[in-house]
Amino acid sequence: MSKAVVTELRKGVPPPEEGFEVVYMRPQALSDTQMTYCPGCLHGNVHHALAEAIDELGIQNRCIGMAPVGCSVFNYDFFDFDFIQCPHGRAPAVATGVKRSEPASIVISYQGDGDLASIGTAEIIHAANRGENITVVFINNAIYGMTGGQMAPTSLEGMVTSTSPRGRDKRIAGKPIHVCEMLSTLGGVAYLTRQSAHNVKGLLKVKAALKKALTYQMEGLGFSLVEVLCACPINTRQSPRQAAQWIEDSMLSVFTLGDYRDVKKEAADKGE
Amino acid sequence: MSQAVAEKQDMQEKDELWWMPKGRQLMKGNHAVCAGAIRAGCTAYFGYPITPQNEAIEYMSDALLDVPNGVFIQGESEVASVNMVMGAAGTGRRAMTSSSSPGVSLKQEGISYIAGMEIPCLIMNVVRAGPGLGNIAPHQGDYFQATRGGGHGDYRTITLAPNSVQEMAYHAYLGFELAFKWRNPSLILTDGVIGQMMEPVDLDAIPMVFPTKPDWAVGIKETPRPNRLLNSINLDPEVMAKYHEHLIAKYNSIKREEVRYDEYMCEDAEILVVAYGSVSRFVTGAIRELRTKGHKVGIFRPITVWPFPYEALARRAAKMKTVVIFELSWGQMIEDVALALYNTPKPLHFFPRHGGVVFTPAEIAGHLEQVIRNPLAPESLWRPS
Numbered sequence: 001m002s003k004a005v006v007t008e009l010r011k012g013v014p015p016p017e018e019g020f021e022v023v024y025m026r027p028q029a030l031s032d033t034q035m036t037y038c039p040g041c042l043h044g045n046v047h048h049a050l051a052e053a054i055d056e057l058g059i060q061n062r063c064i065g066m067a068p069v070g071c072s073v074f075n076y077d078f079f080d081f082d083f084i085q086c087p088h089g090r091a092p093a094v095a096t097g098v099k100r101s102e103p104a105s106i107v108i109s110y111q112g113d114g115d116l117a118s119i120g121t122a123e124i125i126h127a128a129n130r131g132e133n134i135t136v137v138f139i140n141n142a143i144y145g146m147t148g149g150q151m152a153p154t155s156l157e158g159m160v161t162s163t164s165p166r167g168r169d170k171r172i173a174g175k176p177i178h179v180c181e182m183l184s185t186l187g188g189v190a191y192l193t194r195q196s197a198h199n200v201k202g203l204l205k206v207k208a209a210l211k212k213a214l215t216y217q218m219e220g221l222g223f224s225l226v227e228v229l230c231a232c233p234i235n236t237r238q239s240p241r242q243a244a245q246w247i248e249d250s251m252l253s254v255f256t257l258g259d260y261r262d263v264k265k266e267a268a269d270k271g272e
Numbered sequence: 273m274s275q276a277v278a279e280k281q282d283m284q285e286k287d288e289l290w291w292m293p294k295g296r297q298l299m300k301g302n303h304a305v306c307a308g309a310i311r312a313g314c315t316a317y318f319g320y321p322i323t324p325q326n327e328a329i330e331y332m333s334d335a336l337l338d339v340p341n342g343v344f345i346q347g348e349s350e351v352a353s354v355n356m357v358m359g360a361a362g363t364g365r366r367a368m369t370s371s372s373s374p375g376v377s378l379k380q381e382g383i384s385y386i387a388g389m390e391i392p393c394l395i396m397n398v399v400r401a402g403p404g405l406g407n408i409a410p411h412q413g414d415y416f417q418a419t420r421g422g423g424h425g426d427y428r429t430i431t432l433a434p435n436s437v438q439e440m441a442y443h444a445y446l447g448f449e450l451a452f453k454w455r456n457p458s459l460i461l462t463d464g465v466i467g468q469m470m471e472p473v474d475l476d477a478i479p480m481v482f483p484t485k486p487d488w489a490v491g492i493k494e495t496p497r498p499n500r501l502l503n504s505i506n507l508d509p510e511v512m513a514k515y516h517e518h519l520i521a522k523y524n525s526i527k528r529e530e531v532r533y534d535e536y537m538c539e540d541a542e543i544l545v546v547a548y549g550s551v552s553r554f555v556t557g558a559i560r561e562l563r564t565k566g567h568k569v570g571i572f573r574p575i576t577v578w579p580f581p582y583e584a585l586a587r588r589a590a591k592m593k594t595v596v597i598f599e600l601s602w603g604q605m606i607e608d609v610a611l612a613l614y615n616t617p618k619p620l621h622f623f624p625r626h627g628g629v630v631f632t633p634a635e636i637a638g639h640l641e642q643v644i645r646n647p648l649a650p651e652s653l654w655r656p657s
Contacts, residue, residue, distance in 0.1 A: 061493040064363075067503070076501050082490035084362050085503030087385050090355040093347065097359020097367065098490065100343040101316060105492050123355070126348035 027051035029060045031080040040233035040240025042197040043072055043139065049197075049207035050108070050137060051079065057214055062106045064098055066091040070112040071145040089120020092127035095134045106217055107134040114144045117153040117177045124183070124225075131188025131222035135213045138179060140194075141230040142251065149235030153177045156254055161235075180227050180260040190222035192260040196229035198247040221263055229255055291338035292480065299473045301440040301466040302327035302370075305396055307473070308441030309368055310335060312448045313481035314394070316343040316367035318356035320375060323408045324464035325398035328370040343367075350375040354382030354395070361386070361393040362502050364489030366448050366481075370396035370460075373414050374405060376422075383457055384423030388504030390488075390519075392451035394444065395429075396460040398467040401628040409628025410463035410550060415604035418461045419578040426516065428523050430530065431459040431578040433548040437471035445478050452486070454526055461577060463600065465550035465630065532575035533584050537563060541570030543643060544592040546585065546609050548574045550630075551598050557633035558640060567644050577605065585612040594619040594647040597654070598636060602626050606654060619647060622654035 006022040009015060012032075016022050026032065029051035037043045054060050063081040067073055069088035076083030086094045091109040099107040116124050116138050127134065143161055144150040151161040151168055154176045158167040168176075180192045193209045196202040206228050213224035229251050231243035238246060259265070283290040293307035306317075306328055317332035329346065336342035343360060347353030353369050360367035371379060376397045386393060397418060401411040421427045430450045432443040440462065447458035485491065490500050506512035534552075537559055538544065547555045552573040562569050572588050574581050589595050595618045597606045602624045610620060623639045625631050642649055 061496075064490050064492075073505060076499075076503065080499065081493075082500045083503070084359065084389075084490060085501070085505055086358075087355065087381055090351065090358075090382070093352040093355035094359035094362070096345065096352075097316070097318065097343075097356035097361070098363055099359075100345065100356075101360040101363040101365045101367075102491050122348050123352050126352065130345075 029054040042230040053211040191224040308444030312445035350378035354379040368394035380423035387427035538570035558636035
């Protein structure tokens, strides 16, 4: 396995002792604040993937983050760039105001499923439809985490949560919302993809997708959203390993992975 | 090339500020606010159609396209619009939104966050009659909402109550200036009378402002600097309490330094009217008429309804026989008048109009003559109930 030698050290990081070389370190776009997520939660992994994508594109000093309401409300502490902590579900609207005001910035809205697909449904649909040139990271773990395991708009049919104690009943709560499929019909969308963070292979794809989404924003192509299937072991009453397996066994058949829109690929397919 | 396009190009070549609203114009209040805002450096507007303020969003949808780096978006909702203001103002832009009562209720979540994050911006409420959908006629029923924060939590917005089209333009400027001075949202509280009527406006009297990016605003790091964060969450009660103390100290400074009011015919008056916004115009007409009959009546008009001019009103009311309040609601500002006179009570007479029915100067004169005949007339005497 080849190892890239890290040549540029973070500010404040002491150089390695003689005879040693740094081959891996925390991405520059992450701060050195210890994350507060639960054991087995995949937010941290997605943060890491996002930070690596930002580093590789060299855009950290242009990034402005939108923190949501939910477990990742404090993510402004974990990233090393400017942030606005937005009202619940409103991040795409706040992001719109920021991006239109600072067109050269890279605006990243990081949202969970309750935030994006329930209380903020109007904001995400219209931001996508206007083709806001922003990148949305959409964490779909099929449950409300911060508030303690209530049913999410993406909870699976039959799934037991603290507000669907007898299992999600479609006659009461409908079926889970498929965000990528829903947004894929809208004119302003440049890139829509659903990936899963439950294993290493999936995480590598998450990072590649985030990098592509940010690249599309840099190129001004329009709205990009990366949906990431994640685990919430605490609130789904599972061990981290079980939770990852549950994604594999139960979520993947409901939430099909893959690209739902990719304007560049669509143009190439048309021979443009 | 059409003649209009040719003229525009010619204008652009001759004057780099060709897009700036200027000169003396006959304007609606809702247009004047926008013209004043643009002169005051507003480059971003986000709004949603609602009567009776549609002239504002319509004006901005055109005018801001000519302003350098101007941003206009018709939001998908009132909620989205105020959050777009949060984002744009968060980058340091002078950003505004406008709406009318039901729409401003929807914006309250965002206004609370904006106040919590200490982001300066301008919000106009062209008040209509409520509750609920109510109607689109002039009303002053949102006074409590406007002067007591309005959304959840313990905060205040600097609230200006213009009574002319000229003042609509000026208050857009003043609202932005105060907002940025104090890092606090400013509100223009008006109604369909002022918003819809046309009066001559001297736009050149509104100062032109070319804002620079403030040192708290999020944005691109041209040179290395610490991260900037705009947030309103403080989970630790001790930390939150300290933050509250910071806000309270700021609000107290605003109360000390930014009180504004106007007085007319007060020097020799024996009866003092208190009224704000459109009502103060009707009252002024009535006072002119009563003065010709020798009645000593004056008017005290709060211009900032938050901070309310408690002390100035108490001083002015000290020598009056009685104080008379006219409001387009069933009694909101009158509670502030009563608070102002807490230590030096006076008989208070209250004449409301509500539901969208407005006063005529003749009706006001009639009510005042009734009080002049009997300064303790029981039928209009107000007491807390």
